[in-house]
Amino acid sequence: MVLLSALPNILPLTAHASGVSGGGGNVMFPVNPLNPAAVEEVTEKLSLARPSVASYFEGKEALLEVGSLTDDEAAIFAPLFQAGKGIVATARESGLEIEQNKPCFDSSATPFDGSTHSQRQGAVCVSALSISKKVERDDIAAQSAALLAHEFTEVLGFSEDHAVRVQSKVLADFRRLQP
Numbered sequence: 443m444v445l446l447s448a449l450p451n452i453l454p455l456t457a458h459a460s461g462v463s464g465g466g467g468n469v470m471f472p473v474n475p476l477n478p479a480a481v482e483e484v485t486e487k488l489s490l491a492r493p494s495v496a497s498y499f500e501g502k503e504a505l506l507e508v509g510s511l512t513d514d515e516a517a518i519f520a521p522l523f524q525a526g527k528g529i530v531a532t533a534r535e536s537g538l539e540i541e542q543n544k545p546c547f548d549s550s551a552t553p554f555d556g557s558t559h560s561q562r563q564g565a566v567c568v569s570a571l572s573i574s575k576k577v578e579r580d581d582i583a584a585q586s587a588a589l590l591a592h593e594f595t596e597v598l599g600f601s602e603d604h605a606v607r608v609q610s611k612v613l614a615d616f617r618r619l620q621p
């Protein structure tokens with residue numbers, strides 16, 4: 443199904459390597475898409491990705507409760523259900539601002555594909571424009587879900603490292619689930 447264009451990948455995995463989070467997040471393994479999607483298509487996939495991510499976390503929580511997550515998955519996901527109002531409600535209820543003409547910006551005004559900072563208090567920003575330039579069309583649903591998961595994790599106050607760990611797991615799982 444996916445991905446990796448023949449063009450060299452010169453973009454860093456994330457612009458901010460580790461530790462303290464300014465609330466920004468980028469898609470993982472960015473490429474110069476051979477078959478780029480229109481911004482409108484990315485916008486639609488981002489809207490659809492939000493309920494998918496909420497259901498995904500709900501499923502992980504159910505598996506955790508019956509002891510069916512691997513130790514690795516439990517270490518990544520368990521804290522997300524305990525923090526604040528929890529990742530499921532955060533994913534369902536956070537406002538979502540989808541930028542179509544510019545990137546999102548973190549707390550230091552650095553551009554990112556997604557951010558916990560937006561024009562509305564408590565809303566998460568994701569940029570359909572940025573994603574359209576960095577993700578192959580058939581990977582947009584998975585990358586959108588993973589980036590939203592990164593941002594919802596940061597909304598709950600987790601570190602950049604943890605947000606990237608969640609993002610990476612969500613990306614792998616959604617890529618596997620794709621037809």
Ligand SMILES: [Zn+2]
Pocket residue numbers: 463464465466467468592596602605
């Ligand atoms: Zn981040």
